[in-house]
Amino acid sequence: MIGEQTNQSNKSIKICFIAPGAYPLLTGKNADNIIGPDVHQVILAKELIKHDFKITFITYCEEGASVEYIDDMEIIKIHKDVCRLRLLDIVLKVFRIWDAMRKAKAHIYFHHGVAGPGSLFCRFMKRKLVCHIGSDALVNKELITRDSKEFSRSKFSLDAFGYWLDIKLADTIIIQNEYQRGMLKRNFGKDGVLIKKPFPLNEQGMPEKASPPIILWVGAIAEVKQPELFVRLAEAIPEAIFWMIGGHSSNQELYSKIKESSDRISNFEHLGVIPFDEINEYFSRASILVNTSIFEAYPPYAAMQAWMNYTPVVSIGDNSDEVIRKYNMGFHSKTFDNLVEDVKILLKNEALRKEMSVNGRKYVEQEHDLTNIVEDYIELLIR
Numbered sequence: 001m002i003g004e005q006t007n008q009s010n011k012s013i014k015i016c017f018i019a020p021g022a023y024p025l026l027t028g029k030n031a032d033n034i035i036g037p038d039v040h041q042v043i044l045a046k047e048l049i050k051h052d053f054k055i056t057f058i059t060y061c062e063e064g065a066s067v068e069y070i071d072d073m074e075i076i077k078i079h080k081d082v083c084r085l086r087l088l089d090i091v092l093k094v095f096r097i098w099d100a101m102r103k104a105k106a107h108i109y110f111h112h113g114v115a116g117p118g119s120l121f122c123r124f125m126k127r128k129l130v131c132h133i134g135s136d137a138l139v140n141k142e143l144i145t146r147d148s149k150e151f152s153r154s155k156f157s158l159d160a161f162g163y164w165l166d167i168k169l170a171d172t173i174i175i176q177n178e179y180q181r182g183m184l185k186r187n188f189g190k191d192g193v194l195i196k197k198p199f200p201l202n203e204q205g206m207p208e209k210a211s212p213p214i215i216l217w218v219g220a221i222a223e224v225k226q227p228e229l230f231v232r233l234a235e236a237i238p239e240a241i242f243w244m245i246g247g248h249s250s251n252q253e254l255y256s257k258i259k260e261s262s263d264r265i266s267n268f269e270h271l272g273v274i275p276f277d278e279i280n281e282y283f284s285r286a287s288i289l290v291n292t293s294i295f296e297a298y299p300p301y302a303a304m305q306a307w308m309n310y311t312p313v314v315s316i317g318d319n320s321d322e323v324i325r326k327y328n329m330g331f332h333s334k335t336f337d338n339l340v341e342d343v344k345i346l347l348k349n350e351a352l353r354k355e356m357s358v359n360g361r362k363y364v365e366q367e368h369d370l371t372n373i374v375e376d377y378i379e380l381l382i383r
Contacts (some may be wrong), residue, residue: 004185009116009327011054012105013054013107013108013381013382014053014054014055014056014104014105014106014108015045015048015053015054015055015056015106015107015108015109015110015284015381016056016057016058016101016104016108016109016110017039017041017044017055017056017057017110017111017166018043018058018059018097018101018104018111018118019038019041019042019058019059019111019112020058020059020078020080021033021034021035021038021060021294021373022041022042022059022060023057023059023060023075023077023116025038025042025276026042026057026059026070026071026073026075027040027330028275028277030273031168031230031246031247031273031275031354032129032247032273033220033246033247033248033249033273034045034132034213034220034247034276034328035113035220035249036297036300036301037112037113037132038112039301040112040132040197040198040301041057041110041111041112041247043106043198043199043200043370044198044374044377045057045073045090045197045299045352046071046073046223047200047371047374048377048381049071049072049073049371051374051378053381054074055072055073055074055078056073056074056075056099056104056106057074057075058076058078058101058104058264059074059075059076059078060077060078060079060080060236061077061078062079062080062107062147064077064235065077067103068241073108074101074343076104078097078099078100078120079096079220089152090158091150091284092104093099093117094117096201097117097118097121098117098121100143101118101121101125102121102125104347106127108127108128108129108130108381109121109122109127109128109129109130109141110129110130110132110273111130111131111135111166112132113132113133113134113135113138116165117162119165119168119169119170120165120169121204122169122171123169125256128172129166129169129170129171129172129173130170130171130172130173130174130380130381131166131170131172131173131174131310132173132174133167133173133174133175133176133180133184133192133297134266134297135295135296135297136177136179136180136183136295136297136298137186137281137295138163139167139175139180139184139187139188140183140187141160141165141182141187143295144191144294144295145294150207151265154269162296162349164188167184167188168188168190171382172193173191173192173193173319174192174193174194174195174299174380175192175193175194175195176194176195176196176197177194177295177297177298177321177323178194178321179298179321180192181194184361192202193380195315195373195376195377195380196367196368196373197299197301197304197368197373198368198369198373198374198377199301199304199364199368199369199370200212200370201307201308201364201365201369202280202309204361206310206357206358207284207285207309207310208285209285209286209287210241210285210286210287212239212240212241213240213241213286213287213288213347214240214241214242214243214285214286214287215234215237215240215241215243215286215287215288215290215343216231216242216245216282216283216286216288216289216290216306216311217230217242217243217244217245217246217247217289217290217291218244218245218279218282218283218289218302218305219245219246219291219293219300219302220246220247220248221246221247221249221251221254221255221258222249222254223249223251223254224292224293224295225246225292225293225294226292226293226316227244227254227258228257228258228291229248229316229336229339230242230244230290230292231244231258231261231268232263232336232348233290233292233336233339233340233343234265234267234268235265235268235338235356237343237344237347238266238267238289239267239268239347240343240347241268241269242267242268242269243269243271243286244258244268244270244271245261245268245271245274245279245282246272246273246326246343247273247354248270249355251382257262257347258270279305280309281307282304283305283309283311284310284311286306286309286311286313287346287347288311288312288313288314288330288343288346288353289302289303289306289311289312289313289314289330290314290315290339290343291303291313291314291315291317292315292316292339293315294316294317295317298317298318298321298323298324299313299323299324301325304364304368306365307329307360307361307363307364308359308360308361310357310358310360311357311360312329312330312331312332312346312353312356312360313329313330313331313360314330314331314338314339314342314343314346315330315331315332315333316333316334316335316339317332317334318332318337326358327360327362327363328355329354329356329359329360329363330346330360331345331346352383
């Protein structure tokens with residue numbers, strides 16, 4: 001346990017989280033999109049506050065004062081003006097973030113999945129930077145099988161250079177799994193600190209599942225997530241109900257196609273963005289969570305939340321850790337045809353669904369309990 005003496009020393013440490021999309025999560029307001037890195041940083045920050053760390057967030061918000069305070073956290077807001085010239089847009093973004101970092105006056109800056117400007121600021125200003133690796137593709141470009149708005153296959157893109165700079169200049173790199181450890185060492189010559197994603201667990205007890213069964217999909221409506229495969233899955237299994245939760249992630253064309261499918265297919269419904277403090281209800285009612293992403297940082301937050309609510313996961317992707325198969329918490333389908341068959345198997349076999357559900361709950365309790373994992377973060381931040 002963290003002792004009183006350690007808590008006393010924490011009071012002098014100020015952590016600044018660079019989380020551009022976190023403002024709706026911090027305020028409880030409606031969001032256009034909710035992504036795992038923002039969820040992670042907000043969960044972690046709220047727990048660190050309890051251990052007497054000083055917390056600042058840098059995040060996008062166009063309204064109100066430039067600085068506000070929420071739950072004892074300082075929120076520095078920056079504008080998200082978009083210029084037609086992409087290079088100019090990037091330069092303006094960099095200077096806005098640098099200015100906010102200067103205002104924060106933090107000892108340690110922390111970011112999860114944001115490329116570029118923070119690492120240069122910390123190097124110039126002699127501040128510590130903790131870089132949390134998000135997707136597995138950030139340490140292994142070979143996973144990117146097609147260009148998308150979120151991930152470029154080119155090693156010479158501005159985003160790729162930004163991530164490379166972060167990894168090279170970071171004082172500490174946090175990884176989420178053994179796969180990332182190996183790829184980080186092989187492709188960047190750097191060592192990572194393995195700290196698994198933390199999650200605040202709800203009460204135990206198998207929730208009552210909906211009938212007919214609900215198949216759930218949760219994530220950003222982005223190319224890399226392949227939401228169109230979930231629509232095809234709904235068409236292939238008309239006897240089940242399919243719910244999709246997620247925002248547009250700056251891809252309006254894809255988002256519009258999904259909305260059109262929701263109007264056209266009777267057993268498929270796109271529910272949009274659900275506030276984070278309400279989404280557990282959807283996981284608890286679902287019988288299966290489906291993940292169609294090309295790659296993730298396994299396990300993604302949606303999978304963890306499903307297992308916490310006794311819901312097995314059927315996923316097209318996984319990595320060499322193979323946590324889904326290893327702990328028998330669902331299926332790693334690999335292909336769309338297998339995805340259809342695996343979902344049908346679980347729908348027909350209630351006993352197998354229950355077995356995998358219980359395994360998933362045990363896994364999250366053992367591997368991702370926030371109250372245990374926060375101590376790893378505290379030790380790291382003090383050191």
